[in-house]
Amino acid sequence: MIVLNGNLSEIEVIIGEEPSLSQAGGVKVDRLDAIRSHLYANGFSTIQALADAIGASLATVRRDLQVLESEGVIDRVHGGARIAEGSSVELAFQERAKRHLSAKRAIATAAYDLLAPRTAIFLDAGTTVLQLARLIRLNPMPLRIFTNGLTVAQEFLNIPNLEVVLLGGQLRSENASLVGPQAEAMLESIWFDQLFLGASAISPDGAIYSVDSAEASLNKCMLSRSAHRFVLADSSKFGTMATYKVAPLSASKVITDAGLSTHWRGELAGLGVDVTIADLGGRE
Amino acid sequence: MIVLNGNLSEIEVIIGEEPSLSQAGGVKVDRLDAIRSHLYANGFSTIQALADAIGASLATVRRDLQVLESEGVIDRVHGGARIAEGSSVELAFQERAKRHLSAKRAIATAAYDLLAPRTAIFLDAGTTVLQLARLIRLNPMPLRIFTNGLTVAQEFLNIPNLEVVLLGGQLRSENASLVGPQAEAMLESIWFDQLFLGASAISPDGAIYSVDSAEASLNKCMLSRSAHRFVLADSSKFGTMATYKVAPLSASKVITDAGLSTHWRGELAGLGVDVTIADLGGRE
DNA sequence: ATGATTTTGATCTATTCTGATCTAATCGCG
DNA sequence: CGCGATTAGATCAGAATAGATCAAAATCAT
Numbered sequence: 001m002i003v004l005n006g007n008l009s010e011i012e013v014i015i016g017e018e019p020s021l022s023q024a025g026g027v028k029v030d031r032l033d034a035i036r037s038h039l040y041a042n043g044f045s046t047i048q049a050l051a052d053a054i055g056a057s058l059a060t061v062r063r064d065l066q067v068l069e070s071e072g073v074i075d076r077v078h079g080g081a082r083i084a085e086g087s088s089v090e091l092a093f094q095e096r097a098k099r100h101l102s103a104k105r106a107i108a109t110a111a112y113d114l115l116a117p118r119t120a121i122f123l124d125a126g127t128t129v130l131q132l133a134r135l136i137r138l139n140p141m142p143l144r145i146f147t148n149g150l151t152v153a154q155e156f157l158n159i160p161n162l163e164v165v166l167l168g169g170q171l172r173s174e175n176a177s178l179v180g181p182q183a184e185a186m187l188e189s190i191w192f193d194q195l196f197l198g199a200s201a202i203s204p205d206g207a208i209y210s211v212d213s214a215e216a217s218l219n220k221c222m223l224s225r226s227a228h229r230f231v232l233a234d235s236s237k238f239g240t241m242a243t244y245k246v247a248p249l250s251a252s253k254v255i256t257d258a259g260l261s262t263h264w265r266g267e268l269a270g271l272g273v274d275v276t277i278a279d280l281g282g283r284e
Numbered sequence: 285m286i287v288l289n290g291n292l293s294e295i296e297v298i299i300g301e302e303p304s305l306s307q308a309g310g311v312k313v314d315r316l317d318a319i320r321s322h323l324y325a326n327g328f329s330t331i332q333a334l335a336d337a338i339g340a341s342l343a344t345v346r347r348d349l350q351v352l353e354s355e356g357v358i359d360r361v362h363g364g365a366r367i368a369e370g371s372s373v374e375l376a377f378q379e380r381a382k383r384h385l386s387a388k389r390a391i392a393t394a395a396y397d398l399l400a401p402r403t404a405i406f407l408d409a410g411t412t413v414l415q416l417a418r419l420i421r422l423n424p425m426p427l428r429i430f431t432n433g434l435t436v437a438q439e440f441l442n443i444p445n446l447e448v449v450l451l452g453g454q455l456r457s458e459n460a461s462l463v464g465p466q467a468e469a470m471l472e473s474i475w476f477d478q479l480f481l482g483a484s485a486i487s488p489d490g491a492i493y494s495v496d497s498a499e500a501s502l503n504k505c506m507l508s509r510s511a512h513r514f515v516l517a518d519s520s521k522f523g524t525m526a527t528y529k530v531a532p533l534s535a536s537k538v539i540t541d542a543g544l545s546t547h548w549r550g551e552l553a554g555l556g557v558d559v560t561i562a563d564l565g566g567r568e
Numbered sequence: 569a570t571g572a573t574t575t576t577g578a579t580c581t582a583t584t585c586t587g588a589t590c591t592a593a594t595c596g597c598g
Numbered sequence: 599c600g601c602g603a604t605t606a607g608a609t610c611a612g613a614a615t616a617g618a619t620c621a622a623a624a625t626c627a628t
Contacts, residue, residue, distance in 0.1 A: 057577045079311035158373045158457045168452025168470045173442045341587045
């Protein structure tokens, strides 16, 4: 029986039955490991140095480096290669952050106008809320900020007059958020003036949904710990569904963009939900 | 004896005695790093001085400065260039991470060899421990990892078979760590097999010291929650002082590099501390 | 064993990088 | 304000590096 654990090269090794695999010279997997090892030990290396160290030609080393680069393990630069720095980690997340970017920025700007100095706010780990975080970094004001988002917290490094508290908990790679019972327990001892919550989806009957169970559970806790609740969701989210229900919109105010259909405007008015439509041109 | 007082740039200047850092191997990325370092150390430098220090022509230095200016890390003025105001603290961490890098990587490699699959470990927020984190990312094994370091957690995004738990608490910008009573409270409910702790300084009488009060307090909690304790400190840390005492070394094992003086080897042996000397060439 | 596929290494071409020289802009000083 | 001196920017040839192509070698499936 073969156990797959997500590592493709290991799978190949397990299935392959060559007894001569211990040979270090000619096998591609060994070469890739050797390159990674060499680059880690030296930080940076020219292609020539790698070729000498490994005993392969320049062309082969280049091809190997292409593979490693596509895996995100290394960074290739003119003149050689180096171990990838931590920054280029979340590809899917960054892609998601770019979708409907102008709408998200408009929404973030509208949300920023709601902030008051020296208050306590909570920022969710969503991509729309991240834009709000970016805006606060560029236009700082004294705030006490709570968040469960790694990227959100990162925005606030070295910004003066900000007290930033990150929730502890299990790291969820999909959106670099912290979730789980530890995060929820920590929330229980915190109270804040404003909550800015993103949403994976807003169901046709006007409820917030999330793609993740733990995230949804944590979102519920957030909602119960804030004096004012704002849901930041671009208009494309309305009328879509996700797996886990968080809460009805009725207890929150909504900030969205001008793309919201007249049907939904009426719907939200019928639910008694306060809606702010962010104007895309409304930048200061 | 060197007293560390929390001013990072002073630490760099005082301890910095390596001539090897300013040597660029003729490759662009090395030069950019060298310029960053030189400018960080001196605050301002003329183009001629940079060209002399790095060993490149004036034209090349100018072009490099253009790149760095577009990245926003420096400001160019007539006659030379200076570090951009905003990013000096951020650079301090990177500079610190690069100092004694080969020693730190050797230490990290020795620490990695101590890991066993499916155990629970805690990784401190120091720069040496960050190298261990990077090693785990490049060479993953199933682990339950706890940390209070934002950059450490970032390393583990999208790595399969890792359960990563980040301590909650107040964000400390200097080294992107989470500290404070909330972090300590969360530690109280966690127990792990191995702790890997960095150290700002190891005092002449063999005690761990830290530059930050909250960090020191948290470190004490960490030490009390682990079955095995490993202090990762390159040899330059021994015989230096910082402001806040964490704990004596006696209850921990030490991993350091071959630069440790014979005096200190004897000293540690006298204290009954188990010492591992990481060999810089000791790769698989 | 044999043919097909993949991998490797050498050669050639294209791109990028470097350093020198020349021209334009800026600074210091009377 | 103008002048000399210094510094910045532009251009270009030479060098180094990356990418593309192709034949030989190794590997794999039948």
